[in-house]
Structures are given as C-alpha cells and as structure tokens.
Amino acid sequence: MFGTKSAVLVIASIAVAVRLIAINQPFIDRWSWRQSDVAAIARNYSENGFHFARPQIDWAGNAAGYVGTEFPILPFVAALLYKCFGVHEWIGRIQGVIFFTAALPFFFLLVRGLFGVTIGIWATFFYSFAPLSVVASRAFMPDMPSLSLAIVGLYFYLRWLQRGRASALLTAGLCTSIAVLIKLPTAVIGAPLLYLTWQRFGWRLWRQPEVWIFAAFALVPPAIWYWHAQEMAARYYPFHFFGGGGVRVMDLAWYWKIVRQTVGSSLTPVLCLAAAAGAFLTPRGKYARVFQWWCAAMVLFIVVVGWGNRHQWYQLPLVPIAAVFGGIACRFATRRLAGYQRAPLVFSSVVVLLFGGWSLASVRPFYESSAAGLRDLGLELKKITPRDALIIAADDGDPTVFYYAERKGWHFLGDGVY
Known part of the structure; x- marks a missing residue:
C-alpha cells in the first residue's frame, strides 16, 4: 500500500509542478480570448x-x-x-490547478475501486500529463474545475450505490450541481450516472426517492441559473450568451479535423492507441462499463454540438475517459509480458517515456504567444x-x-x- 501511495503522490507532485510553470503568464496564449473574457x-x-x-x-x-x-x-x-x-494572472490560473489537484485522488480511487490499483495508477498518470489536461488546468476558464467536480461527484455517487450512505449522495449531488452550474456541457456526466443507477436498480430506479432527490439537487439549481443567464442575454446589449449557437451538426471534414486534433495534440497518439485497445479489454464487473457510457455520450455531444466543438477545451472530458482505457491496455500488456524477465518494466518505461515526450512536445505550442x-x-x-x-x-x-x-x-x- 505504501508503494501505491508513493506512486500516486509522485505523479500528483510532478503534475502540479508542471502546471505551475509560467503560472503568471499573461492571457496571450491560444485561448486568450476566452480567458480575457473571464478575467474581465x-x-x-x-x-x-x-x-x-x-x-x-x-x-x-x-x-x-x-x-x-x-x-x-x-x-x-x-x-x-x-x-x-x-x-494578477496567477490568481485566475491557479484555480484550475487547485481543482485538478483536489480531484486527482478521487479519480484514482474511482478507477481503483472499479478496476484495481494498477489500472488506477496508469489512469492517474495519463490523466495528469495528457496535453489537454495540462493546458486546461492552468487556464482561467471553468472547464477543469467543472470536470474535477464531475469526477468527484461520480466517485461519491458510486460510493452511495455501493454503501448507501446519505452523506455520499449529498456530496455527489452538490458536486454534480456545481459542475453543471459552472459548465453546462458537463451535464454529459448524466450518462455514466444513469448507467450506474441502472446497474444498481434496473427498472426500479424510477421508484427510488433518493435518485429523484439527487436529480433535483443536481439539476434544479443549474436550470434556475441558466434561465436567469438567458434572460440577461436577451435583455442587455450585446445580447450574448456564452456558448450559445454551438448546437449545429457539421460536415465530415469538420469532425475529421476534431479527430486529428484529439489524436495529435489533446491526447497524443500514444494514449489514443492505448485507449482504443483498452476500450475493448475492459474487465468484467457490475459497473465496469461506466466509462464506455461516458465516452458514447461525449461522442454524441461532439456530433450534435459540432460547431461548439471548434473549441478544443470542449473535448476535455475525453481525457479521463482515454486515461482509464489506456490504463486498462497497459495492465493487459504488462500481464501478458509477465512471463518474460524485466519485460513489464521495459514496456512500462517505454510507454512513460514515449507518452511523456509526446505530451511535452504537444503542450509547448499552447504556451506560445498568439x-x-x-x-x-x-x-x-x-x-x-x-x-x-x-x-x-x-x-x-x-x-x-x-x-x-x-x-x-x-x-x-x-x-x-x-
């Protein structure tokens, strides 16, 4: 257990240190316009x-x-x-770092509870250093805080399903509600939540008062706020609603561009290849398909909100999903290589070096002044x-x-x- 804690602590420490590089950078990078609006x-x-x-x-x-x-x-x-x-710019940027750091242990615990320690460590590693994760968590934007809260909410919701503690349900509802409040597309987290609920209750889910309480807790505050936000946009010049107009299905060339961007700079080809394999190697378990459901919901979101997904940060939830699938693939590979002396260590070292190097190369352009x-x-x-x-x-x-x-x-x- 000491080894596991040490591994997660080392990953988290390096991940935080990486995100603190140039933390006071002016809002002049690739995402300058969104950050300048939030800062204003x-x-x-x-x-x-x-x-x-x-x-x-x-x-x-x-x-x-x-x-x-x-x-x-x-x-x-x-x-x-x-x-x-x-x-100061660091005041805005540091918020994403704090949310990422606070949620990282819960991400590890969520994956460990579903798939075991090895996959949990691999997933934490991939999630911590995927280029899109690094960039989004040091930006003065709501995307990483929202994703972090959604992950914590997912963890506590699963805890409630497994142990029945009201405190876990309350925490899950609060985190999910705030996650959707500060970033509406995070409502996609409803797909894995629905899957977990179905796996626990089946058709009886409609007769569970706790489920209805959770749904009301998670959805009513966002509904009230976004109604108010829409009223503000309709009443005052420049009549602008952040993220409005994004629901539009585009042509195939548009989605191919998103795919190339996701593989090339958001996740890296290393993680994408591992995730593609891991998606079909998921171990059996009552709740084991939760990330497949999240992935399917994200793909549907990208298709339906095609125009909105011109912004790379909208694909941020793909990072934890790919990280888990990548972790599954890596554990599968190391187990297959276990009969060969030092082969698992060599394989793991190669993956870490390849992914780390590719991630570094992909992250650097995001820091450049545009x-x-x-x-x-x-x-x-x-x-x-x-x-x-x-x-x-x-x-x-x-x-x-x-x-x-x-x-x-x-x-x-x-x-x-x-």
Missing part, C-alpha cells in the same frame, strides 16, 4: 461592485455589458482575491487614452486588447462593429 468579468466585479448575478464584459461599448454566462463563481472568487493581492500584439496594443491604449475612453478594436473578436487596456469598447469585425 472578475475585474468588473472588483471595480463595479460584487453583483454576482450580473457578470459584465468589456466589449459592449458604453452599455453595461451584462451577459449570460455560466455560474460565475470562479471570476467572483478571483475578484475577492484581487482585493487582497491585486490583479495575442501578444493585442496585449501590447491594450497596454499602450491604457497609457495614452483617458480612463473613460471607448475604443474600437479590429481584433477578430478577441477581447484581450480591452482587458489589458482596461477600457470599454466594441469589436470591429468583418461584418460590422460588435
């Missing part, structure tokens, strides 16, 4: 009053700029911290314009210039000012 909401809370239910962006000109967003607890907490430490010019422009505008000046920026919709200028204004796009 945080600063507007700090400067304009902590009106939680009215998040504001910077690109609505002289209007208030209220928008419909996910439950804005992350920028709200950042705004509170700004009052103590000042405005919006440095917009930041430089914003900082210059901050110097030369009055505090109440309005600006028009030809920025392809990236609000980075507004954030670093600390000015309001409009985007100047190809089809007009917005």
